């Protein structure tokens with residue numbers, strides 16, 4: 001079966017892309033509105049995109065009414081944000097924060113979350129998140145009329161002490177982070193299970 005995508009097949013394209021590009025990591029983004037309201041929302045069009053400098057990207061779609069989502073608007077104004085990663089015990093709280101609340105309502109309050117201040121950015125991080133990246137906006141790509149690809153430079157990484165095997169050498173207990181990822185449909189998630197290892201080939205060996 002071949003599906004040709006056009007502006008008219010937007011919903012179908014979304015369904016097919018999100019049902020196939022799986023599992024997707026979830027960037028739980030905290031940002032601050034011009035009025036000082038702390039906003040939190042999950043974004044699974046998220047990944048790390050480089051290390052020199054270290055950068056992450058967020059794909060933020062437009063709202064059905066043709067406006068920018070609060071996260072995009074806040075980051076474009078404040079120029080910074082925090083990406084928090086979501087452990088299984090935070091899944092329900094993360095889900096609360098995807099609500100389409102108006103800009104004056106803080107999803108942090110709705111989900112009864114606590115935050116901690118950033119060292120490099122004005123946006124706070126979610127205290128219980130096992131990992132948080134403090135990011136300064138580096139570039140914005142207008143991928144659609146109200147769709148933005150936001151690229152942020154990571155200025156600091158916070159990792160819960162309990163999830164570090166060797167802090168000096170930067171060895172992380174990756175499975176111990178117990179991170180969840182987004183799967184297909186509106187509400188399916190995955191946990192990293194059934195891991196396997198492959199030896200990386202070296203040419204000429």
Ligand SMILES: Cc1cc2nc3c(=O)[nH]c(=O)nc-3n(C[C@H](O)[C@H](O)[C@H](O)COP(=O)(O)O)c2cc1C
Nearest residue numbers: 041042043044045059060061069070071098099100
């Ligand atoms: C797990 C999860 C992942 C999501 N990923 C995205 C995404 O990558 N891009 C997007 O535009 N919306 C995504 N959404 C929807 C937004 O979280 C939702 O529109 C939210 O209300 C936006 O909040 P904001 O206006 O405060 O930024 C996702 C929702 C969930 C539950």
